[in-house]
Amino acid sequence: MAALKKIWRFLSSMQFAVILLVILAAACAGGSFIPQGLTLQEYASAYSERTASLIVALGLDDVFHCWWFIVLSVFLCGNLILCNLIRLPGLIKRTKRSGGKVILGEPTAAAEGVADPNQFFERFGITPKEEKDEDGRAVLYGDRHRAGIWGAWVCHLGVLLLILGFGLGQMTHREYTVYGVTGESLPVGDTGLVMTIDDFRVKLREDDTVSQYTAELTLTDTAKGLTESGTAEVNRPAELLGYRCYQNSTGWAAAVTVTKSGSFLQEEVLCAGEFLPVLDLPELVVLFNAFYPDYVLTDEGPATASGSIRNPGYLYSLYYLDPATEEEHMLGMNVLLSGEQITVDDYVITFSEPQNYTLIQIKKDRFTWLALLGGLIVLCGLVLALYLKPMRLSALREEDGTWTVKGECRKSAPIFREQFEKISGVTLPREQDSVLEQEKETER
Amino acid sequence: MTNAENVLFIAVMVIYLITMLLYFFFVIFKKTPLAKAAGGFQAAGLLIHTAALVLRGIAAGRLPMTNQYEFATCFAWGLCLVSLIFIVKFRFPVLGAFSAPVTFLIIGYAAMQSREIHELMPALQSNWLGVHVSTAVISYGSFGVSFVLSLIYLFREKAKEGGFWDTHIPAREKLDLISYRSVCLGLLFLTLTILTGAIWAERAWGSYWSWDPKETWSLVTWLIYAVYLHLRLRRNWKGKLAAIFAVAGFVCVIFTYIGVNTFLPGVHSYK
Numbered sequence A: 001m002a003a004l005k006k007i008w009r010f011l012s013s014m015q016f017a018v019i020l021l022v023i024l025a026a027a028c029a030g031g032s033f034i035p036q037g038l039t040l041q042e043y044a045s046a047y048s049e050r051t052a053s054l055i056v057a058l059g060l061d062d063v064f065h066c067w068w069f070i071v072l073s074v075f076l077c078g079n080l081i082l083c084n085l086i087r088l089p090g091l092i093k094r095t096k097r098s099g100g101k102v103i104l105g106e107p108t109a110a111a112e113g114v115a116d117p118n119q120f121f122e123r124f125g126i127t128p129k130e131e132k133d134e135d136g137r138a139v140l141y142g143d144r145h146r147a148g149i150w151g152a153w154v155c156h157l158g159v160l161l162l163i164l165g166f167g168l169g170q171m172t173h174r175e176y177t178v179y180g181v182t183g184e185s186l187p188v189g190d191t192g193l194v195m196t197i198d199d200f201r202v203k204l205r206e207d208d209t210v211s212q213y214t215a216e217l218t219l220t221d222t223a224k225g226l227t228e229s230g231t232a233e234v235n236r237p238a239e240l241l242g243y244r245c246y247q248n249s250t251g252w253a254a255a256v257t258v259t260k261s262g263s264f265l266q267e268e269v270l271c272a273g274e275f276l277p278v279l280d281l282p283e284l285v286v287l288f289n290a291f292y293p294d295y296v297l298t299d300e301g302p303a304t305a306s307g308s309i310r311n312p313g314y315l316y317s318l319y320y321l322d323p324a325t326e327e328e329h330m331l332g333m334n335v336l337l338s339g340e341q342i343t344v345d346d347y348v349i350t351f352s353e354p355q356n357y358t359l360i361q362i363k364k365d366r367f368t369w370l371a372l373l374g375g376l377i378v379l380c381g382l383v384l385a386l387y388l389k390p391m392r393l394s395a396l397r398e399e400d401g402t403w404t405v406k407g408e409c410r411k412s413a414p415i416f417r418e419q420f421e422k423i424s425g426v427t428l429p430r431e432q433d434s435v436l437e438q439e440k441e442t443e444r
Numbered sequence B: 001m002t003n004a005e006n007v008l009f010i011a012v013m014v015i016y017l018i019t020m021l022l023y024f025f026f027v028i029f030k031k032t033p034l035a036k037a038a039g040g041f042q043a044a045g046l047l048i049h050t051a052a053l054v055l056r057g058i059a060a061g062r063l064p065m066t067n068q069y070e071f072a073t074c075f076a077w078g079l080c081l082v083s084l085i086f087i088v089k090f091r092f093p094v095l096g097a098f099s100a101p102v103t104f105l106i107i108g109y110a111a112m113q114s115r116e117i118h119e120l121m122p123a124l125q126s127n128w129l130g131v132h133v134s135t136a137v138i139s140y141g142s143f144g145v146s147f148v149l150s151l152i153y154l155f156r157e158k159a160k161e162g163g164f165w166d167t168h169i170p171a172r173e174k175l176d177l178i179s180y181r182s183v184c185l186g187l188l189f190l191t192l193t194i195l196t197g198a199i200w201a202e203r204a205w206g207s208y209w210s211w212d213p214k215e216t217w218s219l220v221t222w223l224i225y226a227v228y229l230h231l232r233l234r235r236n237w238k239g240k241l242a243a244i245f246a247v248a249g250f251v252c253v254i255f256t257y258i259g260v261n262t263f264l265p266g267v268h269s270y271k
């Protein structure tokens, strides 16, 4: 029983919180150094075999989603919930506390034999209230920035909501990618939706740098008979049928035409990186590697002199797939300029109509608002905790007609004491107590 | 880079150098007029620095906060501003002797970067950029201040009684408090930086948090300072351990700023 109690105390303690935060920080730092999401072989070639298997075994290849990272986050949430629950009654009590006995424990500063206590209240911007104590002596008291005591609590609540919103979002969000050229209609994953790219424009500046990518999109839900159109630009996603559609990236596409013995065989638009097996000879495959709108040959290989189509160059490779062994043999790789063609036996392959394709991301995260709310609450909590310094003053009229003034301001004790000394003209002893321990004493 | 901006930039470097020397002399000779002169130079440097940034902003037609040079000079500006505020608010000119060299180092780093003005890629053309980077500048400046204060704290702790550190540097209690206040400002603005960055990332890249190295390191920094705040709440952790965390926090800040772009690829490196 005692052991259980000890464990419980530890799990809800601030020490545990500090340990968790430090481990999480270290894990994040580690995760940023080790490239994430590679395969065992890729790690083995980057490091040694043993390091690679260690990385994979410990989940370091996907630190931010691996089980122990999630367990740590769950522990942090539990720790925060406990901490906030345990502290709630005390906070309510402290918020409600009023009257002449506002300062219960050891004050941050005190002065005796004061002739005019009002100067203290004025200096600290507190309007005093008055009452009589049990002995009929006059008591002045007041406080300021009481809301500040809620800062940490609010901040912790915000962190909780933030983690909750992020976690739920990670578990339930949907994300799809489609890419294509103007006029294409593309299925969106397993949603049954169809994305049509009505138009795609790349706006260039005079110096050929890109100023904006604009995609006109239509999303159709055939099953429900719904359709919605909109414009997606970088920094301005389109909101279609409850999905957010982002203009994510772009690349070059071109039409590849194949003729056989002079007659048309097939034509298809390929995006750079895609390949096309020849219709009646599928062993012959054309891969469209890259496109250079303003082709130049440099020491480092093919390049483009500008972003405009002035001298189109199509980098292609040609493969022969051996049907028996399934091995691929490269037949050649070259850059084709306009007017040039690839000839393989009876087949003639040409590239034309270079155009930009667009890559659209389609997303839905129903918990973004929760994470955002959490973030805003954290911000409010920080302002309350770090910028509202709760302070209290009380002054008791002694029998000789002078006043004893006590002040409490845990958050900014040294400066509070300095100001106190200035008014009273007496130097106070320097004791250095922590906020938490003084507060605990006060609670008692 | 325009000629006027260039002249102002060099003037700023010279003034920051003079400021630094004046603060050094102040600490050594303990003559208050030296501190006043240093403060005056620092304020003048800050004004001219502001003018240089405004000129660059006008020449570029946008906020001058988008590449390594621009951010470095803004970082130095932020540190100069926050340290001046703390020096005045807490009547603490000794801080200048430690923050001025750091400011000078950062502006020196800026001077080594390419100062060409480039057009912005589409993702950077957002109003959030201004808020995101300005809050980062204030946050980094504040953490810079807490860094030097914590270093002073750690040296002060080792000081022999009656020695230089003991007689020239204020009590640890005050150092700790001012350091805490600057961490508070820094953490508040870092939270704003992360929040505005997340909102912007959601619009530009479709995901408000994608564990990009720069994001991750700003979170690491945020966590370290959160730990710092909790350490200060306990008597036996307060002081030295907290000061060590404040120093570590700033090392993270610098790594987030320079290290991430240099060593870790990601969306923030804009290669």
Ligand code: HEM
Residues within 6 Å of the ligand: A012, A013, A014, A015, A017, A021, A076, A079, A080, A083, A149, A151, A152, A153, A155, A156, A159, A381, A382, A385, A386, A435, A436, B226, B229, B230, B232, B233
């Ligand atoms: C990322 C997570 C956390 C953040 C951002 C955070 C933030 C804060 C802040 C800003 C304060 C006020 C500090 C000050 O006044 O100087 C605080 C205080 C405190 N925190 Fe946390 N905290 C976190 C996690 C935790 C956890 C998990 C615990 C669990 C025990 C905890 C326990 C406390 C306690 C006991 C206080 C003192 C409360 C008071 O002064 O009223 N914190 N926290």
